[in-house]
Amino acid sequence: MSATPRVVVIGAGIVGANLADELTARGWDRVTVVDQGPLPLTGGSTSHAPGLVFQTNASRTMTAFAGYTVEKLAGIDVDGAWCFNQVGGLEVATTPERLADLHRKQGWATSWGVESQVVDADECVRLHPLVDRDRILGGLHIPTDGLAKASRAVVALARRAEARGARFQGSTRVTGIEQAGGRVTGVRTPDGVIPADIVVSCAGFWGQELGAMVGMDVPLLPLAHQFVWTGQVPDLVGRNDELSEASLPILRHQDQDLYYRERVDRLGIGSYAHRPMPVDLRELPQGSSEDMDVRESSMPSMLPFTEEDFAPVWEQSQLLLPSLRSSKIDTGFNGIFSFTPDGGPLIGESADVAGFWIAEAVWVTHSAGVARAVAQLLVDGRSEIDLHGCDVHRFEDVQLAPEYVSETSQQNFVEIYDVLHPLQPRLSPRDLRVSPFHARQEQLGAVFLEGGGWERPHWYEANAALVDELPAEWVPPERDAWAAQFWSPIAAAEAWKTRTAVAMYDMTPLKRLEVSGPGALALLQRLTTGEMDKSVGAVTYTLTLDEAGGIRSDLTVARLGEQLFQVGANGPLDLDHLRRQAPDDGSVQIRDTTGGTCCIGLWGPRARDVVRGLTTDDFSNDGLKYFRAKRARIGGVPVTAMRLSYVGELGWEIYTSADNGRRLWDVLWAAGQGHGIVAAGRAAFNSLRLEKGYRAWGHDMTTEHDPYEAGLGFAVRKQKKDDFVGREAVAWMSGDTVSRRLSCLTIDDGRSVVLGHEPVFVDGRPVGYVTSAAFGHTVGRPIAYAWLPASATVGTSVEIEYFGTRIAATVAAEPLVDPDMTRLRG
Numbered sequence: 100m101s102a103t104p105r106v107v108v109i110g111a112g113i114v115g116a117n118l119a120d121e122l123t124a125r126g127w128d129r130v131t132v133v134d135q136g137p138l139p140l141t142g143g144s145t146s147h148a149p150g151l152v153f154q155t156n157a158s159r160t161m162t163a164f165a166g167y168t169v170e171k172l173a174g175i176d177v178d179g180a181w182c183f184n185q186v187g188g189l190e191v192a193t194t195p196e197r198l199a200d201l202h203r204k205q206g207w208a209t210s211w212g213v214e215s216q217v218v219d220a221d222e223c224v225r226l227h228p229l230v231d232r233d234r235i236l237g238g239l240h241i242p243t244d245g246l247a248k249a250s251r252a253v254v255a256l257a258r259r260a261e262a263r264g265a266r267f268q269g270s271t272r273v274t275g276i277e278q279a280g281g282r283v284t285g286v287r288t289p290d291g292v293i294p295a296d297i298v299v300s301c302a303g304f305w306g307q308e309l310g311a312m313v314g315m316d317v318p319l320l321p322l323a324h325q326f327v328w329t330g331q332v333p334d335l336v337g338r339n340d341e342l343s344e345a346s347l348p349i350l351r352h353q354d355q356d357l358y359y360r361e362r363v364d365r366l367g368i369g370s371y372a373h374r375p376m377p378v379d380l381r382e383l384p385q386g387s388s389e390d391m392d393v394r395e396s397s398m399p400s401m402l403p404f405t406e407e408d409f410a411p412v413w414e415q416s417q418l419l420l421p422s423l424r425s426s427k428i429d430t431g432f433n434g435i436f437s438f439t440p441d442g443g444p445l446i447g448e449s450a451d452v453a454g455f456w457i458a459e460a461v462w463v464t465h466s467a468g469v470a471r472a473v474a475q476l477l478v479d480g481r482s483e484i485d486l487h488g489c490d491v492h493r494f495e496d497v498q499l500a501p502e503y504v505s506e507t508s509q510q511n512f513v514e515i516y517d518v519l520h521p522l523q524p525r526l527s528p529r530d531l532r533v534s535p536f537h538a539r540q541e542q543l544g545a546v547f548l549e550g551g552g553w554e555r556p557h558w559y560e561a562n563a564a565l566v567d568e569l570p571a572e573w574v575p576p577e578r579d580a581w582a583a584q585f586w587s588p589i590a591a592a593e594a595w596k597t598r599t600a601v602a603m604y605d606m607t608p609l610k611r612l613e614v615s616g617p618g619a620l621a622l623l624q625r626l627t628t629g630e631m632d633k634s635v636g637a638v639t640y641t642l643t644l645d646e647a648g649g650i651r652s653d654l655t656v657a658r659l660g661e662q663l664f665q666v667g668a669n670g671p672l673d674l675d676h677l678r679r680q681a682p683d684d685g686s687v688q689i690r691d692t693t694g695g696t697c698c699i700g701l702w703g704p705r706a707r708d709v710v711r712g713l714t715t716d717d718f719s720n721d722g723l724k725y726f727r728a729k730r731a732r733i734g735g736v737p738v739t740a741m742r743l744s745y746v747g748e749l750g751w752e753i754y755t756s757a758d759n760g761r762r763l764w765d766v767l768w769a770a771g772q773g774h775g776i777v778a779a780g781r782a783a784f785n786s787l788r789l790e791k792g793y794r795a796w797g798h799d800m801t802t803e804h805d806p807y808e809a810g811l812g813f814a815v816r817k818q819k820k821d822d823f824v825g826r827e828a829v830a831w832m833s834g835d836t837v838s839r840r841l842s843c844l845t846i847d848d849g850r851s852v853v854l855g856h857e858p859v860f861v862d863g864r865p866v867g868y869v870t871s872a873a874f875g876h877t878v879g880r881p882i883a884y885a886w887l888p889a890s891a892t893v894g895t896s897v898e899i900e901y902f903g904t905r906i907a908a909t910v911a912a913e914p915l916v917d918p919d920m921t922r923l924r925g
């Protein structure tokens with residue numbers, strides 16, 4: 100057997116220890132874990148982590164990570180002492196809004212396969228007798244949540260990894276990353292270089308320092324968070340022995356940004372109620388092996404307690420838990436850990452230095468799951484769990500600026516326990532990226548939400564008067580208060596105009612990549628499932644797969660020249676993937692052209708009337724066929740027009756350079772006046788795309804799904820002349836081999852809108868979850884796409900659980916609108 104790669108893991112916290120365990124479990128035995136601090140209590144966040152593991156999260160991936168952490172830590176011990184104490188988790192509600200949100204959260208738990216119950220106040224008190232019955236309205240109980248003893252788990256995992264060949268080396272600070280020819284070759288320490296083929300930084304909140312050693316942006320912010328241990332609580336005396344420590348469920352009081360855990364006869368209290376406290380690493384002890392004095396009271400990750408910040412929540416704690424009135428704060432500290440712009444962890448390999456990986460901004464809760472995913476990436480080349488929300492390369496350039504990282508990460512700290520609507524945009528920073536149409540959109544009263552730093556109109560107040568003109572069958576039903584947020588009936592008017600007249604959609608924020616050069620065709624042939632070797636002017640909807648046939652992305656590739664392709668992509672991960680896969684002989688250039696260009700989707704049955712007077716180029720059915728592109732002039736503006744439509748109507752995506760954008764908008768707008776043109780936003784767009792069955796990658800499908808399950812088998816050319824990634828895996832697949840399917844549901848009552856992530860039941864059993872949803876204005880009823888067992892064929896009755904109530908729905912044949920494509924091809 101050939102030797103496995105030499106891996107150096109930087110950081111012996113819960114993430115590094117888990118990674119060493121996962122790698123050695125897969126037979127990689129040349130693993131060295133180094134830490135600047137002494138072992139096993141290194142002084143990092145793990146050393147003092149109170150270890151509450153609440154598994155349920157809006158993200159399926161994060162919940163799966165947590166589930167694996169529970170399973171794994173429950174199965175290890177140190178000389179019989181537990182690493183996971185499954186006391187259960189209880190989140191209490193003191194407001195009706197929170198109680199409703201706990202129902203929503205229970206929906207996520209059900210969707211992701213975690214057992215849970217929303218319980219009444221009496222049951223909360225039975226589960227946690229310290230809670231004041233009169234303060235609460237109910238709670239969410241998750242029996243499999245509990246306490247991780249993170250520092251002990253590190254010992255257990257290190258022992259297991261060492262038994263399989265790993266080495267743990269404390270008091271060794273990494274001061275540099277050695278590299279040659281664009282690859283890591285080792286890590287530098289004061290004692291010399293440790294050679295390595297792969298380096299994984301699991302340095303927690305020190306992550307930016309390590310990233311800087313290879314010129315990698317690591318968008319995390321170290322923040323302090325207050326935690327105290329109380330003195331003895333009389334009502335807890337005698338409940339627990341020293342070994343078991345706790346028997347009450349871990350407790351969250353999110354309305355006051357607080358959480359609690361038991362330790363023998365004391366409570367630990369964590370608070371997010373205070374001001375964000377960013378930490379400058381330069382002010383922490385440097386942590387070199389010579390000068391670092393790591394005792395529990397002087398760890399670099401523990402800052403002195405600021406009592407004044409805790410005073411208000413101590414009062415709040417005594418209100419929720421009256422027993423605390425007979426106790427006091429014994430010790431407290433401001434502990435440091437990492438926050439990120441979107442709250443997700445940071446996983447991935449440097450774009451510039453091969454073999455340098457990071458796994459940072461990871462809670463104890465997700466540590467084993469993240470480590471398993473990283474080990475799978477390293478050993479197998481792919482993670483079984485979708486990682487797109489965790490990939491360090493998911494951010495746009497502008498989101499890597501220190502100011503952005505700092506502001507958004509602090510905001511995440513503030514909002515950590517807030518009830519947040521899925522569409523809720525951040526209030527600041529805004530106006531980071533605007534399209535050339537922005538001034539015009541503002542004039543039309545655009546209501547902007549934010550995505551990838553872009554301002555994106557969701558609807559236009561200028562269209563408000565059209566709501567009164569809506570034909571009866573287009574008038575949308577009233578929405579419940581939650582679903583009505585960040586929505587307007589104006590979206591119905593914009594959808595109506597798109598289907599009956601013509602609308603302009605700003606498609607600028609959709610990522611555009613230019614792939615060019617003598618090797619461009621070969622690269623795209625190898626990475627995509629479609630035939631790319633078509634005539635200039637061809638446009639192809641295609642997929643990129645991983646080796647196992649999972650969907651990495653879906654792309655729209657336009658061949659604009661023999662060696663020139665425009666790729667419509669989903670985001671920064673596509674750019675990262677293409678760049679990594681490109682040959683390094685200079686035969687392919689890949690450029691992100693999104694910011695320097697812009698795009699209007701001009702769609703609707705009267706789209707042709709709008710361009711007719713503006714161009715001498717042939718925009719007739721034969722002049723520009725469906726899924727063809729050509730260069731043209733519209734109102735004098737040089738454009739590339741592509742005959743495509745995400746909304747399922749006749750029309751084009753019309754691209755031009757950013758400088759020409761406003762003129763393009765103006766000429767189309769002026770010419771459209773006689774044809775009922777409107778500007779339309781994302782709310783209408785999302786409804787129309789679902790009516791046409793167009794999938795959104797990252798929402799509807801990910802690497803966890805194959806093309807046939809996702810209903811995208813049509814985009815796979817198995818007989819394509821060139822080989823492509825994933826071909827072997829999909830060779831045996833077809834629509835008949837699938838056991839689950841992305842299915843279209845319509846809501847039976849014609850009015851109850853759901854928003855996504857809700858569980859779906861068949862015969863009373865949870866069998867799947869909603870991925871995307873919208874009210875279908877053309878079909879006059881709400882639509883939801885959901886993953887369901889393949890046995891749930893068209894006509895099957897299902898129920899969707901929304902805030903604790905069940906809504907009847909039916910599996911429908913898709914697409915719901917224009918299945919014969921006459922509108923698009925007409």
Ligand SMILES: Cc1cc2nc3c(=O)[nH]c(=O)nc-3n(C[C@H](O)[C@H](O)[C@H](O)COP(=O)(O)OP(=O)(O)OC[C@H]3O[C@@H](n4cnc5c(N)ncnc54)[C@H](O)[C@@H]3O)c2cc1C
Nearest residue numbers: 110112113114135141143144145148151273303434463464
């Ligand atoms: C007060 C508090 C309460 C928390 N409560 C919870 C909770 O209840 N549940 C939960 O899930 N999470 C909780 N967390 C978060 C959790 O503790 C951390 O997210 C987690 O421990 C991070 O683990 P890690 O292995 O990534 O980082 P760490 O444990 O910080 O390990 C990183 C290691 O890298 C080492 N290192 C850094 N730079 C270098 C270098 N140059 N050379 C060598 N070694 C280096 C450090 O010494 C450190 O040991 C809490 C955090 C705090 C501060």
